Amino acid sequence: MGIGSGIFLIVVGAILAFAIAPDTWDVVNLNMVGYIMIGAGIIALIMGMVYNKQRANTSHREVVERYDNRTPPPAV
Numbered sequence: 001m002g003i004g005s006g007i008f009l010i011v012v013g014a015i016l017a018f019a020i021a022p023d024t025w026d027v028v029n030l031n032m033v034g035y036i037m038i039g040a041g042i043i044a045l046i047m048g049m050v051y052n053k054q055r056a057n058t059s060h061r062e063v064v065e066r067y068d069n070r071t072p073p074p075a076v
Helices: 003-019 030-056
Strands: none
């Protein structure tokens, strides 16, 4: 899950938690489902940011070969 899916979960969870009346559907409390989706979205958003930070934190090593005057460099 990335940053986009975390934002999506937060938005849909907020709609379910705040825009729908609590007694709309008797089988499941949609407000509680909304709060759970907001929590999952926040966790997904944080995890996505951590993974992006780790992906950007790379190191590269450059190898430079040096030749002395006695050995000419190889012909390309």
